[in-house]
Amino acid sequence: xxxxxxxxxxxxxxxxxxxxxxxxxxxxxxxxxxxxxxxxxxxxxxxxxxxxxxxxxxxxxxxxxxxxxxxxxxxxxxxxxxxxxxxxxxxxxxxxxxxxxxxxxxxxxxxxxx
Amino acid sequence: xxxxxxxxxxxxxxxxxxxxxxxxxxxxxxxxxxxxxxxxxxxxxxxxxxxxxxxxxxxxxxxxxxxxxxxxxxxxxxxxxxxxxxxxxxxxxxxxxxxxxxxxxxxxxxxxxxxxxxx
Numbered sequence: 001x002x003x004x005x006x007x008x009x010x011x012x013x014x015x016x017x018x019x020x021x022x023x024x025x026x027x028x029x030x031x032x033x034x035x036x037x038x039x040x041x042x043x044x045x046x047x048x049x050x051x052x053x054x055x056x057x058x059x060x061x062x063x064x065x066x067x068x069x070x071x072x073x074x075x076x077x078x079x080x081x082x083x084x085x086x087x088x089x090x091x092x093x094x095x096x097x098x099x100x101x102x103x104x105x106x107x108x109x110x111x112x113x114x
Numbered sequence: 115x116x117x118x119x120x121x122x123x124x125x126x127x128x129x130x131x132x133x134x135x136x137x138x139x140x141x142x143x144x145x146x147x148x149x150x151x152x153x154x155x156x157x158x159x160x161x162x163x164x165x166x167x168x169x170x171x172x173x174x175x176x177x178x179x180x181x182x183x184x185x186x187x188x189x190x191x192x193x194x195x196x197x198x199x200x201x202x203x204x205x206x207x208x209x210x211x212x213x214x215x216x217x218x219x220x221x222x223x224x225x226x227x228x229x230x231x232x233x
Contacts, residue, residue, distance in 0.1 A: 031218075042118075101219075105160070
């Protein structure tokens with residue numbers, strides 16, 4: 001069964017550094033999402049992406065964040081200058097046209113900012 | 115804004131027995147969907163079951179069923195005949211429906227309930 005994959009599984013970075021988290025959605029899906037979960041807190045929506053543009057973003061998704069679909073398969077989340085409070089698990093999800101109710105999630109990338 | 119609350123951080127159940135996980139939500143919308151997602155250790159979140167708010171009948175998927183109480187804004191998950199493979203974090207989630215203006219299908223999650231299944 002097709003799965004959403006994410007790399008790396010764990011990323012450690014220094015405060016102020018740029019990080020790029022990568023996701024490969026399911027191949028025929030058209031809607032893409034990033035969520036994050038700070039340890040002990042809820043999974044929170046960051047951004048949705050469709051037709052090569054952001055369709056909705058949350059308050060969390062400020063100018064330090066950006067998303068891109070650089071080719072036909074990858075979907076990336078970039079944090080330009082990481083802060084300690086960006087430490088979290090980041091989940092990518094994708095959704096197809098046929099089963100609009102189901103978002104398929106990746107296993108997550110654990111980002112640790114030191 | 116919509117909120118989802120899972121009041122049980124952890125639950126445990128004996129194998130073959132039944133367990134119920136609680137979820138309440140708050141919304142002023144009339145059209146919405148509710149979901150339970152399961153996340154096994156170090157694995158993806160997968161959809162367990164979903165319920166459309168306009169449907170009176172409670173959703174059922176094999177051993178998993180929900181008790182949807184719309185007036186009380188309650189959406190509990192019942193797992194019957196629990197198996198060791200049911201051990202996971204369970205998340206309750208909410209999505210605005212299209213007739214309430216939802217278009218991007220973003221999910222609002224609760225904090226999760228960690229379910230342990232004892233052999």
